[in-house]
Amino acid sequence: MTTSRSFVIRHSSFVIGLLCCLMFLNPGLAAAEVVSSGELVERCQFYDGKVVTFRGEVVGDVMIRGEFAWINVNDDAYSKGSRKLAGYNSGQSIWCRADDAKLIEVTGDYRHVGDIVEVRGMFNRACPEHGGDMDIHANEVRVVRRGRSISHPIENGKIRAASILFVISFALFALGRILRWRRLRGRAPEPEA
Amino acid sequence: MIPRPRLADFKVIGFYSGKIVFGVGLLMVVPLVVALLFREWNPALDFLIGMFSCFSVGLLLQIVCFTRRDLTWMQGLVIASFSWLLAVVLGAMPHYLSGHFGCYLDSCFDLMSGYTTTGLYLLQDLDHISHSLNTWRHLLTYAGGQGIIVIALTFLIRGTAGAFKMYVGEGKEEKLLPNVIQTARAIWLVSLVYLGVGSLVLWVIAVREGMSLVRGFLHGVWVFMGTWSTGGFAPQSYNIGYYHSLPLEMVTMIIFVIGSFNFALHWAIWTGNRREIYRNIEVVSFFLTVMMTFTLVVVGLMRLGTYPDLMAIFRKGFYHLVSGHTTTGFMTIYSRELVRQWGDLAMLAIAIAMAIGASACSTAGGFKGLRVGIIFKALFQDIKRIVSPETAVIVQKFHHIRDIILEEKHVRGAMFIVLSFVGVHATCTMLGVYYGYPAVQALFDAVSAGSNTGLSCGVVSPAMPSLMKIAFIAAMWMGRLEFMAIFALVGFIVAAVRGK
Numbered sequence: 260m261t262t263s264r265s266f267v268i269r270h271s272s273f274v275i276g277l278l279c280c281l282m283f284l285n286p287g288l289a290a291a292e293v294v295s296s297g298e299l300v301e302r303c304q305f306y307d308g309k310v311v312t313f314r315g316e317v318v319g320d321v322m323i324r325g326e327f328a329w330i331n332v333n334d335d336a337y338s339k340g341s342r343k344l345a346g347y348n349s350g351q352s353i354w355c356r357a358d359d360a361k362l363i364e365v366t367g368d369y370r371h372v373g374d375i376v377e378v379r380g381m382f383n384r385a386c387p388e389h390g391g392d393m394d395i396h397a398n399e400v401r402v403v404r405r406g407r408s409i410s411h412p413i414e415n416g417k418i419r420a421a422s423i424l425f426v427i428s429f430a431l432f433a434l435g436r437i438l439r440w441r442r443l444r445g446r447a448p449e450p451e452a
Numbered sequence: 453m454i455p456r457p458r459l460a461d462f463k464v465i466g467f468y469s470g471k472i473v474f475g476v477g478l479l480m481v482v483p484l485v486v487a488l489l490f491r492e493w494n495p496a497l498d499f500l501i502g503m504f505s506c507f508s509v510g511l512l513l514q515i516v517c518f519t520r521r522d523l524t525w526m527q528g529l530v531i532a533s534f535s536w537l538l539a540v541v542l543g544a545m546p547h548y549l550s551g552h553f554g555c556y557l558d559s560c561f562d563l564m565s566g567y568t569t570t571g572l573y574l575l576q577d578l579d580h581i582s583h584s585l586n587t588w589r590h591l592l593t594y595a596g597g598q599g600i601i602v603i604a605l606t607f608l609i610r611g612t613a614g615a616f617k618m619y620v621g622e623g624k625e626e627k628l629l630p631n632v633i634q635t636a637r638a639i640w641l642v643s644l645v646y647l648g649v650g651s652l653v654l655w656v657i658a659v660r661e662g663m664s665l666v667r668g669f670l671h672g673v674w675v676f677m678g679t680w681s682t683g684g685f686a687p688q689s690y691n692i693g694y695y696h697s698l699p700l701e702m703v704t705m706i707i708f709v710i711g712s713f714n715f716a717l718h719w720a721i722w723t724g725n726r727r728e729i730y731r732n733i734e735v736v737s738f739f740l741t742v743m744m745t746f747t748l749v750v751v752g753l754m755r756l757g758t759y760p761d762l763m764a765i766f767r768k769g770f771y772h773l774v775s776g777h778t779t780t781g782f783m784t785i786y787s788r789e790l791v792r793q794w795g796d797l798a799m800l801a802i803a804i805a806m807a808i809g810a811s812a813c814s815t816a817g818g819f820k821g822l823r824v825g826i827i828f829k830a831l832f833q834d835i836k837r838i839v840s841p842e843t844a845v846i847v848q849k850f851h852h853i854r855d856i857i858l859e860e861k862h863v864r865g866a867m868f869i870v871l872s873f874v875g876v877h878a879t880c881t882m883l884g885v886y887y888g889y890p891a892v893q894a895l896f897d898a899v900s901a902g903s904n905t906g907l908s909c910g911v912v913s914p915a916m917p918s919l920m921k922i923a924f925i926a927a928m929w930m931g932r933l934e935f936m937a938i939f940a941l942v943g944f945i946v947a948a949v950r951g952k
Contacts, residue, residue, distance in 0.1 A: 300788045318579040319688050322662030322696070329662070329696045331688070337577050344554055344576045346914055348689035352696065369492065369582040384793065391764030392696060393786060409580075417497035417549065424504030431511035438515065 293377075296334050296349045303384035303393065313395055314377045314403065315350055318367035321360045328360035329353070330400075332376060333367065340372055342409070353378050354389065355397035365406025375404040456951030457944060463517040464527045465534060465944075470513025472535040472601060476543050477506025482591055483546070487584035495550065495584040502545035509542060529940035532601055533933055540564050540925075543592070550585050552576050554914050557921055564925045566592030568932035569815055571684020571781035571906020572897075572924070574914045578689045583670060586687050590674040593683025596932075597711070597815030598643055602636045642718050643680065650676040650707050654700065661697045679704045680711040681815045684781025684906030693784040701771055704782060712738075712778035712810030714822075716853055733829075733850045734811040734821035738777070741824065745805040746773050752798030769798070772907070777805035779817040781906020790909040796892050799909065803896050806905040807877065817904030817931050819873055823866035825850060830863040872935045876902045876927050880920075887917050902927040 294311045315334035322329040333350035336343070355378070367373030380397035383389075388396075480503040487496035523531070540563045547559035558574040565572045566589060575581070575589075655672030659665060671687055678685045688694040692704060710718075717735070720728040729735055749769045759765045768785060775782045790799055809818010833848040840846060848858040856862075877899050884894025889911050897911035901924040912924065930938050 300786050301792060303789070303792055319694065320663050320667060324662060331690055331694060333579060333689075335577075337580060344552070344914075346576055348577060348579045350690075352690065352693070367579055369580055385759050385764060385768075387760040387764065389696060390698060390767040391759045392693065392784070393789065394696075411492075411494050413493050414497070417494065417501060421497050421500040421504065424501060424508060428504045428507035428511060431508060431515065435511055435515050438518070 294382075296351045299351060299382060300393070303382075306382045307384040309382055310380065310398070311382045311395065312377065312379045313351055313353070314375065316367050316375055316406070317363050317365075317373040318348070318350070321363050321366060323357050323360060326357050328355055328357045330355060330360055330363065330376075332378065338367075338372070338375065352392065352394045353380070353397050353400070354386075354394050355380070355400045359397065359400035362400065362402050364402075367406065369409070370411075371406050371408055373406045374402050375406075377401045377403050454947045454951040457948050460519070460521060461527060461944075463519045464521050464523060465530050466513045466517030467519050468523070468527075468531045469535040469538055470510045470517065472510075472531070473506050473513065473538050473542060474510030476539045477503045477510060479591060479595055480506070480543075480546070480588070483584040483588040486587045487582065490583045492582045492584050495546070495582040498546040498549040499584065499588070501549060502543065505545055506542050509538070526940055526944065529937040530944045533929075533937040533941040535601070536567065536929060536933065540567065543567075546585065546588060547575070550581065552578075552581055552585075557918060558914060561921050561925055562589070563592065564928050565906070566683070566685065567596035568904045568928040569593050569597045569681045569683040569779070569817070570901060570904045570928045570932075571678070572901060572908055572912045572928075573685065574912070574916075574921070576914055578687075586670075586674060589685050590677040590683070590687075593681040593685050594643075594647070594677035597681025597683060598639050602639055638719060639715050642715060642722070646680055646707075646710070647673075647676060650680060650703075653703055657697065657700045657703060658695070661695060661700065675700075675704065676707065679707040679780065679782070682708050682711050682778050682780040682810065682817075682904075683815075684775075686782065691783040693786075698767070701767065701784060705771060705774055708778045708780040708782070709774065712780070712814050712816040714811040714813045714852075716813055717811065720853055728853065731851045733825040733852050737821035737825035737828070738810060741805065741808050741821070742774065742777055745777065745801045745808075746770060748801035748804075749773050749798045752795055752801060755797070756793070756795045758793045758795075758798075773802060773805055776802040776900075776905055776907050777808065778810045779806060779903050779905040781900065781908075783907060787908045787910045790896070790907075791893060799892055799896050802907065803899045806899050806903045806907065807873065809903050809905075817902075819870045819903075822852060823870055826858065826862050826866040827870065829858050833858060869934055873902060873931065876930055880923050880927050883920055883923050884911055887920060898924075898927070902931045904928060904931050 292312045293314050294306065296313070296315070299306055299311070299313075313332065313334065315332040316338035317330050318333050319331050330353045331350055332353050333348050335347070335349045336345035337348065338350075363374050363376065365371050365374050377400075378395060378397045379399045380395045382395050384393055385391040386394050386396075480499045484496060484499040484503065487493075487499060540560050544556065544559035544563040547553060547562055548556050552575050553559045553562070554574070554576065561572075561574050564570070571593070651673045653672075654675050655669050658668035658671050663671060674687045675692075677683065686692055686694065692701060714732070714734055717728060717732055746769065749772075750765060753759060753765055753769050759768060771782075771784060785793075807818055808824055809820055810816030812820040812822045829848050829850050833846055836848075837844075837846045849855050850858055877895070880898030880902060881891070881895045884898055885891055893909050893911050896907070896909045899905070900907050901912070
C-alpha cells in the first residue's frame, strides 16, 4: 500500500514537473485557455456553446442595457499598446452584467488605450438571445490592467508644411483677384469666349 | 484619324477641374472645425495641409487655364472623370498624414471608396482614430453620394449650358428641374432635410442604447451619412454590429432603402406624385429582385443551419441582403463569418444582389434597377413577339416618372452598361483568383468593389497585393461614373498621344 502510494506521488510529481517545464518553455501553452478573436471566428462551430477565456482592450462605449451591458473588446496588436500599424482591429462583443461593466474606467479611442479585461463566459457563434450575433455571455469580467492616455505631440513638420501651403494659396488667390480686376478694367487679355 | 485635342480643350478641362478641386478643399473645413472643437491638433494640421493643397492646385488650374468657353460633351465627360482622380489624390492627404495607412495608395483606396460610396477600407486601427478623421470619412461618402460635381454645380459654377454635360459624366442623367444648377440644388435640399431628420433619430437611438450625448450625436450623424449615401463606412471596426441594436438596424435599413431610390422619384413624391412609388419600374424591379435573392439567402442559411430561428435569419439574412442590394455595405457580422457560416449559396445570392444594385440617379451603384427592368421588359417583348401573329405590332412600355415606349436605344444603352459592369467584375475576380484567393471569395469582393457596395468576406485588406488595390480603385471609379466618362478620358489621352 505504502509502496503504491509513493509510486503515485512520485509519478504525479514527475507529470506536474513535466507540465511546468513545458509551460515554461512554451508560454503559448500556459495561456492556452485564452482564445483569440480570430480563432473564435475561424473555428466558431468548435467553440460554440463552450466556456472560453478572452482577453483584450475595451474600445468605444460601455453600453448599459438595464441589468446588463455590451462592451466591445479588441485583442489585436494595438490592444497591447503598440502604435505600429498591424492590420485591422479584431475583437469580440461581450454581453456582461452592468455591475461588471461599471468596473471599466477607460475605453480605447484616439486619446486612450482602454482597460485590458479578462472575460470568462460562454461563446455563441449565433446567439439566439441576440438575433444571431456572435458574442460571449460573460460570467466574469476582470480588469487586468488599467488603460492609459496616448500622447499626440504636435509635429513641427506639419506646422511648416501648412504655413508654406497657406502662403502659396493666399498668393494664388491674390493673383487670381488681380487678374480678374485687370480683365474687368480691360488691361489683361480677355480669353476666347 | 483621331484629331489631337487643342490647347483650348486642355484649358476648359483644367479650369473646371480646378473649380471642383477647390470645392474638395472647402469640404475639409467641416472636419477641421471638428478637430478644433475636440482639440485634435495634429489632425487639424492634417486638414489644413490637405485644404491648402486643394486650394493651391485648384487656384493654379483656374488661373493658368482661365477660359469663358462653354463645355462640349467630350470635355464635360473628361472633366468628370479627371476631377474625380484629382479629388482622390489630393483628398487623400489628411488620411495619409493621420498615420493609419501603410502607404499613399491605401489612402487613395479609402478616398475612392468614400467618394464612390463603396465603404471598403484599408485604414488600420479604426477604433483609435480621431473624431475629425471619422467625420472626414463619413463626409466623403455623403458628398460623394450626391456627387462632387453636384457640389461644384451647387456652389461654385455659374449656370452654363455645358454644366449638364459634367453632371451626366458623374453618372446622373435625371433633370428634376429644367435647369441643371437648380437640379443640383434640389438634390442637396432633399439630402440635407434627410440629414437633419435621420441624424436626430439615430442620435436618440444611440443615447437610448447606452451611449453618451456627445458620442451618440457624433455616431448619429456619421452613421446617417454612411447610411443615406449607401456608403457603408461606420465609425467603429465592428461596423453596425458594434451597436447591438435592433431599432438602429431597422432605422438604418429604412434610410438606406430610401437613399437608394432615384432622386427623381424623391422629387416626384415631394411634389405630390405619391402614386409614382408603386408604378416606378425601378421600385418594382427592386422589390422583385430583393424577394428572389432573399429566397436564395434563406435557402443557403437554412441548409447550413447557420441561425437558430427565423428571427435571426431575418435580422442577419435580410439586413445583409438589403444592405448589399442597395449597395450600402453595412454589416452586423464579422467579414469572415460570411465564409465560415454563410456558405457559397448565400454569398452568391448577395453577390447577385450587389451586382444588380439599386436605382439610377441615386447614391447607389450596380447595374441599377432601371436597366435590369428595361432588359427584362425587352425579353418579354421578344417572347410576346414570338408567340404573336407575325403581323402583330408589339409595343412595350415602362414607367419611370412617365410612361415611356421601350425602344431599341434603351435596350442597347442598358446592355452596354451591364456588360461593362460584368467585364469589370470578371477582371477583378480573375485577378483575385490569380493571387490565390478562392473563386467565390474573390468574386464576392470584386462585385462589392465594382458595384460600390462595401461588403467584404475578407479579401480586401491592407495586405492585399498592390495590383489588386489599383484594380479595385479603378473598379470603384468606373462603377460610380458608369464608364462613359472614363472611356472619354481614355479616348482623350489616346487622342493627345496619337492624334494628328
